[in-house]
Amino acid sequence: MRSAIKQKGFTLVEVMIVVAIIGILSAIAIPNISSWLPNIRLRAAARDVFSDMMRAKMEAIKTNTTTSLTFTSGTGTPCVGGAYQFTNSTGIIIDISMAKDVCLSTPSNFPVGFSSRGTASGATGSIMLTHPQGSKTYTITQTIAGGITIQ
Secondary structure (H helix, E strand, O other), X not given: OOOOOOOOOOOHHXXXXXXXXXXXXXXXXXXXXXXXXXXXXXXXXXXXXXXXXXXXXHHHHHHOOOEEEEEEOOEXXXXXXXXXXXXXXXXXXXXXXXXXXXXXXXXXXXXXXXXXXXXXXXXOEEEEEEXXXXXXXXXXXXXXXXXXXXX
């Protein structure tokens, strides 16, 4: 007599049902994820500007010189682009152009900076970052005491 061999695994029908369920869930999830992308990119750009400002402040303290920050607003309707540059007595520290899908805006391209003690040297102000397709705006502010906030 032969003993029956028990087969292990999934049938083709079971695998097809699982693939169909995964496809349906993906079709529902992908549009939601793509609507989050503009705000995620904007938040990343705002954090990059914030960290570059902190770097410029630390560079001013480390080299015992004044660091200047110059922001250039983006152009167009809807607004896209913009740039910023941080310099000290030795030259350019950071020279960045914003991503094409993020707009940097600032009142009259104000120059700000940090003294060798980390406080603001001269004028203080704020810059705003927006995304043409997003609903959020990030404002980065430099205070007279040299503090940098992101809201």
